[in-house]
Amino acid sequence: MQAAADQGVEAIRILGVKLINPGDFFELLLRFLFNLIVTVVIIRFLYYPHSRRKDYFFIYMIFSVVVFLVCYSLASVSLQLGFALGLFAIFGILRYRTDTIPIKEMTYLFLMVGISVINSLTDKSVSYAELLFTNLVIIAVTWYLEKIWMQKKEDFMDIRYEKIELILPERRADLIQDIKKRTGLNVYRVSIDRINFMRDTAKIRIFYRQDSNVGPISKEAPKQTPPVDS
Structure with missing residues (x-):
């Protein structure tokens, strides 16, 4: 049926x-x-x-x-x-x-x-x-x-650093500690990309771990408003 x-x-x-x-x-x-x-x-x-x-x-x-x-x-x-x-x-x-x-x-x-x-x-x-x-x-x-x-989020950021005396390999721990103090980031590794002895600055890539509750930090420079001619 x-x-x-x-x-x-x-x-x-x-x-x-x-x-x-x-x-x-x-x-x-x-x-x-x-x-x-x-x-x-x-x-x-x-x-x-x-x-x-x-x-x-x-x-x-x-x-x-x-x-x-x-x-x-x-x-x-x-x-x-x-x-x-x-x-x-x-x-x-x-x-x-x-x-x-x-x-x-x-x-x-x-x-x-x-x-x-x-x-x-x-x-x-x-x-x-x-x-x-x-x-x-x-x-x-x-x-x-x-x-x-992904619980321990890792990210990187490029910065300009002026304390050029700290970029020596034997002072790497002091360099990381100084960047931690000044940025408030949990920096665990750095990479020296470029050194400018004329200006006593260095371009450094810092690697840091983010808190899982904190969103990613923008690496882009803030946009500037172009001047207006009077």
């Missing part, structure tokens, strides 16, 4: 298109929910607690949903690999045609695209166990990098 009912539902067509295919619809629903759960875990529980960027949270969720549905809808067309690579190419172009996106946020964007493509385009030759393992590996690697490896 149930089989006959399913056949009756499948027989209903609107303008030559089936009203519903129960088997395919159930697979779409299952894959969509699975992809949505993976996306929420990565974005809500790994990315968002550190960035607090609701705008990127919105972008990632929309991208994930749209890419998944587009890829799944076109899965019957033999464009799977080429289509996936084309998506990455399009987003690469968008990267250079829009406002600058931080490299970390761009990486998460590619991560969302990649996960959605994997979860939508894998055919029946890939078991659900393999698909689950693939997503768990991505989540585990992202968790390790975000929660453990």
Whole structure:
């Protein structure tokens, strides 16, 4: 009776298109929910607690949903690999045609695209166990990098330093201590890039660790307003 009912539902067509295919619809629903759960875990529980960027949270969720549905809808067309690579190419172009996106946020964007493509385009030759393992590996690697490896944020900055007597190798500890005191940064290493003996200055690249609760320090010089001729 149930089989006959399913056949009756499948027989209903609107303008030559089936009203519903129960088997395919159930697979779409299952894959969509699975992809949505993976996306929420990565974005809500790994990315968002550190960035607090609701705008990127919105972008990632929309991208994930749209890419998944587009890829799944076109899965019957033999464009799977080429289509996936084309998506990455399009987003690469968008990267250079829009406002600058931080490299970390761009990486998460590619991560969302990649996960959605994997979860939508894998055919029946890939078991659900393999698909689950693939997503768990991505989540585990992202968790390790975000929660453990990136906890001690490291950055660098180029400065002009006038106490040229401290650039001697044997006074490196004094140099680092002086820069720490004057900048308030947790400097742990320095590199002497250039020395100007005419002006008794040196260009030094300092490497420092940031507190995980403190945002990155801008390395750009403040913009100056050009003088106005009277």
